[in-house]
Amino acid sequence: MTSEITIRPIKAADTHALRHQVLWPQESLDYVKLNNDEQGRHYGAFRNGKLVSVISLFVDGHVARFRKFATRPDCQGQGIGSQLLRHTLEEAHTHGAQRIWCDARAINEAFYRAFGLEPEGNRFYRGTIPYIRMAKDL
Template identity: 45%
Template structure:
């Protein structure tokens, strides 16, 4: 059973602290920024007014990249990430209307099953970011 949450667009300044805490606790908060963050669309999932999950998408023509998808450890495994992906896919379907587009990400191998539930498929070979194995995953919408 998934928790009741509210998902909404948020500012980059809202996502950075959670990104920092979950993804890069040993780096500075400024090192948690990614190129083009200013151009991204950032989303936050709130449980009881507390930000518990964030995700950023970057749209370039008909290609949408999901980046820096993070959920606080205490809230992982409770369906929040799935609700975020549902929200993002609904947002993109509305944004693109009848146009074709690709939604993709560099997925940690430990999260492949989550993305597969949303129709995403592995594209390409395994690669590493530091010690962590990744695969590029995508879903082509028409």
């Protein structure tokens, strides 16, 4: 039985622990903080009152970018991140964005393709991790 998932805005600081745990556990906590975090809109997915997935959205005119999308490992593959990403795409559109993009870990390309995002440009690396820019019109 799947628990009820609620999605709501959260503060940038509320995203840091989950970003760190999921994305860059080998780095310092400061590594997952963004210089422009305060300009972003941050959303959390909660299950049974616990924060299990986070994403940060930055809208600049008609273009939006989402960053630091992280779901707790024991909650992955259950549709929670998908719900959060759908919510974020809707929010970007609501806030005037006509296009959205992200720098996706290459291993997650198929996940993002399921939401209509397509690769743009060549793979690049952050440390040893391959990434690809993915984007779509809203």
